[in-house]
Amino acid sequence: MVQRRVNRWVGVFLLVVGVGGLALTFPPSLLLGVQMALLAVAGALVFASGVTDRVRWSILAGLGNxxxxxxxxxxxxTTLGDQPGTGDLAYGALVAVGGLTLAVIGVGYVVEHDAFDTEP
Structure with missing residues (x-):
């Protein structure tokens, strides 16, 4: 299945960016560290969804999302400083909405995992 092959490469990319970000900013600030750790976890889960058959790939991909x-x-x-301007607030709100949307899609993958094709 093409989705699983793509997940391998996307997972590797996310893992490299997350671990690389942690390494380049060591020791990172608290929020940056959390962000990079979540990115690395997402990469590991998405990569695992492309290579393992022990757990349904859609569950791992959903948790990665x-x-x-x-x-x-x-x-x-993290974009919101001590006194954020209107642009900072708008950017933070839009990124948060996008992130929450991606998280809801991931929950959909986990909840409706039987609806996905599980052929390798």
Whole structure:
């Protein structure tokens, strides 16, 4: 299945970006550390969804989407400084909405995992 092959590469990319971000900013601030850790977890889960048959791939991909969505929400929160301007608030709100949307899609993958084709 093409989806699973794509998940392998997307997972590797997310994992490299998450671990690389942690390594380059070590020791990171609290929010950046949480964001990079969530990104690395998302990458590991999405990669695992492409290579394992022990757990349904859609469950792992869904959990990866939830972690990726939450990392976007944290990213939106990090843009808000001590006195955020209107642009900062708008950007933070839009990124948070996008992240929450991705997390809801991931929950859909997990809840409706029987509806997905599980052929390798």
């Amino acid at each position: 939830v972690a990726l969505g939450l990392s976007l929400v944290v990213s939106g929160v």
